[in-house]
Amino acid sequence: MKKVSPKPQNAGFPERLKELRIQKGFSQEELAALVGLHKNHIGRYERGDSQPTADKIRKLADVLSVSGDFLLGNTTEDQAKVQIGDRDLLNLFSEVEKLSTEDKEKVTDFLDAFLMKRKMKQMVGR
The missing domain is CATH 1.10.260.40 (lambda repressor-like DNA-binding domains)
Known part of the structure; x- marks a missing residue:
């Protein structure tokens, strides 16, 4: 063996x-x-x-x-x-981790809305 x-x-x-x-x-x-x-x-x-x-x-x-x-x-x-190669973005996410659950949800909602709006603009060719 x-x-x-x-x-x-x-x-x-x-x-x-x-x-x-x-x-x-x-x-x-x-x-x-x-x-x-x-x-x-x-x-x-x-x-x-x-x-x-x-x-x-x-x-x-x-x-x-x-x-x-x-x-x-x-x-x-x-x-x-x-x-995540962008150090500034990484630092922001590190700060978000320290927030309350409610505040984290607000940040997530904001990012979701921002990204959705951006995708919509790309789809209509703006």
Whole structure:
């Protein structure tokens, strides 16, 4: 019987790093410069040939606007941060999360109405 080795704790890190780098529009060289590394290190991380230190994970996470846990695959909390690239919009949504349920419904109603009006204008060619 073939022995199955346990899944590494940071499985998916290389792919996640590359995906985030591309989503943010950074080349390997640009990301490396922002983190204080040589571009070859980013390539090694993305191939899974090397693992960054805790300090470098923190710096990578800061530059990519996610948590170190998300970068390592330990949480899904930052999924919205990856999908919402506009930092101002993300900050607004973070503030909306703090509102009462009633106020959240008002914001949702407003956004629904705004988007519906916009779609209607597009349909009539304005």
